[in-house]
Amino acid sequence: MPKLFTGAEIVFKALIDQKVEYIFGYPGGAVLPIYDELKNHKSVKHILARHEQGAGHAAEGYARSSGKAGVMLVTSGPGATNAVTALTDAYMDSVPLVCISGQVPTHLIGTDAFQECDTTGITRPCTKHNWLVKDVNKLSETLHLAFEVATTGRPGPVLIDIPKDIQFKKGIYKFTNNKLKKKLNGKATSKISNKDLDKFIEMMKSSTRPIFYTGGGVINSGPEASTLLRELVSITGFPITSTLQGLGAYPGDDQQFLGMLGMHGTYEANNAMHDCDLMINIGARFDDRITGKVDEFSPNSKKIHVDIDPSSIGKNIKVDLAITSDVGQLLKSLIKRFKEKNKNFLSSNKHNTSKWWEQIENWREKKSLNFINSNKVIKPQHAVQRLYEITKDQDTYITTEVGQHQMWAAQHYKFRKPNRWMTSGGLGTMGYGLPAAIGVQIAHPEKLVVDIAGEASVLMTMQEMSTAVQYRLPIKIFILNNEYMGMVRQWQELLHEKNYSESYTAALPDFVKLAESYGCVGIRAKTPDELDEKIKEMVNINKPVIFDCVVDKSENCFPMIPSGKPHNQMILGPEEEEEISDEGKILV
Amino acid sequence: MPKSKSAYSTPGKIGKLERHILVVWVDNEAGVLARVAGLFSGRGYNIESLAVAEVDKKKHISRITIVTEGTPQVIEQIKLQLKKLIPVHKVADFKRNDKEILFREMALFKILGNSKKQTKVKIICKKYNPIILDKSSKSCVIQVTALRREIDKLTLDLRPYGLISTSRTGAVAMTKGAKIFN
Numbered sequence: 006m007p008k009l010f011t012g013a014e015i016v017f018k019a020l021i022d023q024k025v026e027y028i029f030g031y032p033g034g035a036v037l038p039i040y041d042e043l044k045n046h047k048s049v050k051h052i053l054a055r056h057e058q059g060a061g062h063a064a065e066g067y068a069r070s071s072g073k074a075g076v077m078l079v080t081s082g083p084g085a086t087n088a089v090t091a092l093t094d095a096y097m098d099s100v101p102l103v104c105i106s107g108q109v110p111t112h113l114i115g116t117d118a119f120q121e122c123d124t125t126g127i128t129r130p131c132t133k134h135n136w137l138v139k140d141v142n143k144l145s146e147t148l149h150l151a152f153e154v155a156t157t158g159r160p161g162p163v164l165i166d167i168p169k170d171i172q173f174k175k176g177i178y179k180f181t182n183n184k185l186k187k188k189l190n191g192k193a194t195s196k197i198s199n200k201d202l203d204k205f206i207e208m209m210k211s212s213t214r215p216i217f218y219t220g221g222g223v224i225n226s227g228p229e230a231s232t233l234l235r236e237l238v239s240i241t242g243f244p245i246t247s248t249l250q251g252l253g254a255y256p257g258d259d260q261q262f263l264g265m266l267g268m269h270g271t272y273e274a275n276n277a278m279h280d281c282d283l284m285i286n287i288g289a290r291f292d293d294r295i296t297g298k299v300d301e302f303s304p305n306s307k308k309i310h311v312d313i314d315p316s317s318i319g320k321n322i323k324v325d326l327a328i329t330s331d332v333g334q335l336l337k338s339l340i341k342r343f344k345e346k347n348k349n350f351l352s353s354n355k356h357n358t359s360k361w362w363e364q365i366e367n368w369r370e371k372k373s374l375n376f377i378n379s380n381k382v383i384k385p386q387h388a389v390q391r392l393y394e395i396t397k398d399q400d401t402y403i404t405t406e407v408g409q410h411q412m413w414a415a416q417h418y419k420f421r422k423p424n425r426w427m428t429s430g431g432l433g434t435m436g437y438g439l440p441a442a443i444g445v446q447i448a449h450p451e452k453l454v455v456d457i458a459g460e461a462s463v464l465m466t467m468q469e470m471s472t473a474v475q476y477r478l479p480i481k482i483f484i485l486n487n488e489y490m491g492m493v494r495q496w497q498e499l500l501h502e503k504n505y506s507e508s509y510t511a512a513l514p515d516f517v518k519l520a521e522s523y524g525c526v527g528i529r530a531k532t533p534d535e536l537d538e539k540i541k542e543m544v545n546i547n548k549p550v551i552f553d554c555v556v557d558k559s560e561n562c563f564p565m566i567p568s569g570k571p572h573n574q575m576i577l578g579p580e581e582e583e584e585i586s587d588e589g590k591i592l593v
Numbered sequence: 594m595p596k597s598k599s600a601y602s603t604p605g606k607i608g609k610l611e612r613h614i615l616v617v618w619v620d621n622e623a624g625v626l627a628r629v630a631g632l633f634s635g636r637g638y639n640i641e642s643l644a645v646a647e648v649d650k651k652k653h654i655s656r657i658t659i660v661t662e663g664t665p666q667v668i669e670q671i672k673l674q675l676k677k678l679i680p681v682h683k684v685a686d687f688k689r690n691d692k693e694i695l696f697r698e699m700a701l702f703k704i705l706g707n708s709k710k711q712t713k714v715k716i717i718c719k720k721y722n723p724i725i726l727d728k729s730s731k732s733c734v735i736q737v738t739a740l741r742r743e744i745d746k747l748t749l750d751l752r753p754y755g756l757i758s759t760s761r762t763g764a765v766a767m768t769k770g771a772k773i774f775n
Contacts (some may be wrong), residue, residue, distance in 0.1 A: 032596055125624060126624075126627070129624070129627065129628060129631055130635050133677075133679070134678075134679040137623070137624075154679060171756070293602060296602075297602055298603065298605065299605050300605040300606065314672050314677070315676070315677075316670060316673035316674050316676075317668075318673075319666065319669060320670055323666075392745045474652065496600060500600075534751060
């Protein structure tokens with residue numbers, strides 16, 4: 006007879022077999038048996054969050070910076086509903102996340118028992134798949150399948166709901182590698198045909214105005230994909246732009262890199278996207294923040310789309326060549342085939358694209374990220390630039406909240422490596438950055454981790470500072486404090502006749518005192534003169550720090566593409582604002 | 594152009610709508626219908642009719658037949674999204690006017706009326722394989738199998754003859770000849 010284990014033991018055996026080192030969670034009635042078992046498994050460390058949303062974002066930060074699945078453990082009812090935001094965030098940004106939730110005992114399901122909710126029903130639209138485990142003998146199989154679903158194909162969140170009686174019951178434990186051959190998001194296992202590769206190469210060779218448009222798929226494919234991407238860009242000599250999620254896959258300070266594209270992307274990146282004759286989309290999904298109005302999106306280009314998720318292809322934009330594949334695999338075979346036949350492509354093709362590069366340099370001349378600096382108040386862009394200059398020589402990990410500061414961080418912080426940039430792009434979750442920084446610091450205890458934050462966002466999950474202090478995680482919360490929900494204020498200024506309805510936060514806490522009350526360090530910078538010195542002070546403290554950077558209250562985030570406009574009609578700065586507010590068509 | 598006060602782009606041109614029949618093979622497990630139906634409601638797709646039952650008792654496979662309407666791009670997206678669901682094995686898709694596919698719906702009609710009326714009802718239903726399932730001097734229940742539009746018409750035609758209740762299924766589909774769906 007095989008040895009029998011309780012459901013709670015099975016959970017840990019599965020976690021250990023999946024090589025899980027950290028779980029982020031919060032206990033409660035319906036998961037107590039699992040928490041009771043924690044003491045017997047020293048290799049799995051539990052990080053106690055202060056809210057289940059915080060646990061979820063921390064697990065996301067851990068996953069995105071390490072490439073491993075993040076694991077969270079929550080109780081039934083409110084524990085599960087609090088996890089929904091993090092699950093949805095992970096779903097939108099393709100982050101592998103395994104959520105284990107407790108449930109009321111099987112015989113009470115459906116009776117509106119204490120802390121009962123229909124967890125699998127609520128999380129069905131925000132997970133790749135979820136399971137309610139009703140038979141303890143199926144628990145181990147389900148857990149391993151869950152990890153496989155979360156980490157294969159296009160990664161994403163999964164949830165396993167385990168009723169309390171199942172956690173106590175004894176059953177068998179099996180660890181067999183699941184055979185989810187049937188499909189990894191459709192047909193990721195399919196081979197890339199040489200015909201497609203040759204067409205790909207032919208399109209590249211005949212193009213005079215090419216551009217690479219790369220996204221989070223490159224990062225999700227693993228560090229090797231980023232290396233291959235650099236090689237492809239280098240042997241073709243083509244310009245490259247990246248989405249918000251793709252930053253770091255290609256070095257941000259390289260000459261061939263045009264900066265981020267999209268609503269707040271650079272002038273050169275967006276114009277190049279609009280005027281190109283060949284767009285090579287690698288691991289991005291033609292999101293609406295990128296395309297603007299789809300009817301006028303890059304009207305004269307042929308388009309290639311590489312994506313691991315077949316449902317991403319043709320969803321928003323029709324393409325001429327679609328390849329369903331993992332980015333790394335595709336790049337590997339493409340580069341191999343390309344090199345075989347095109348030894349001196351770079352030098353022989355130079356004159357083909359020289360006019361295109363001239364045009365791009367003209368756009369670059371606009372210096373669209375420029376802003377009018379001040380020696381009296383700290384401009385938020387200046388603060389990000391100074392942070393970048395001071396931290397760029399060490400391997401720094403950046404997380405953000407959501408809003409103006411997020412866009413400024415994306416524009417002015419140059420990433421050189423993948424997995425160094427964690428931001429909530431798809432769902433746009435305010436409150437993401439602080440707990441995400443906790444997860445990143447757990448995965449990289451020796452590295453500098455900075456959350457570039459806004460004061461409104463950070464207050465949404467501020468309680469997690471307590472977590473950071475408890476586990477001695479020296480995260481740095483760099484708040485660009487303008488007392489407004491900046492992006493909301495900007496929309497209201499440009500779209501709603503400066504009716505700043507409810508976007509000003511009165512009675513903000515004193516962040517320095519708040520830091521002290523949590524037992525960490527508070528620093529405030531008020532003038533440009535003291536900024537550098539204070540940032541250096543922050544970087545050198547080996548404790549969690551809340552940095553209150555008091556910035557210009559009325560600064561807007563430019564450049565931007567107004568709504569209903571194609572990529573080649575950007576607004577570069579405040580001097581053009583008058584014109585747009587007349588038309589009142591700004592897409593922020 | 595209307596004044597746009599939105600942070601989102603304005604809708605583009607909408608393509609021509611087509612009616613399609615999707616046949617979906619799924620594991621017959623708890624919540625599978627909710628996953629399929631939720632995919633449609635969550636992404637704003639339309640279900641016109643739905644028929645589902647287990648077709649393989651051993652492997653617990655159910656066959657779902659869905660009638661839906663959308664632009665070719667939307668139909669393609671529905672198929673791809675359905676294929677991503679873990680319990681879905683395969684998806685077949687047909688245009689409603691495909692000549693190689695057979696479609697049938699079934700309906701039960703309850704008629705109140707004497708035998709004279711009942712005879713007339715039988716005559717009206719003649720083309721649609723009528724079967725009398727229950728009969729009394731004052732009423733009868735009649736079963737027909739036909740296409741959707743034919744049943745639509747029957748419900749109108751039978752009203753003057755004492756039709757008081759209609760119950761109908763969603764469409765089921767099968768290929769003609771020796772071919773099977775794949």
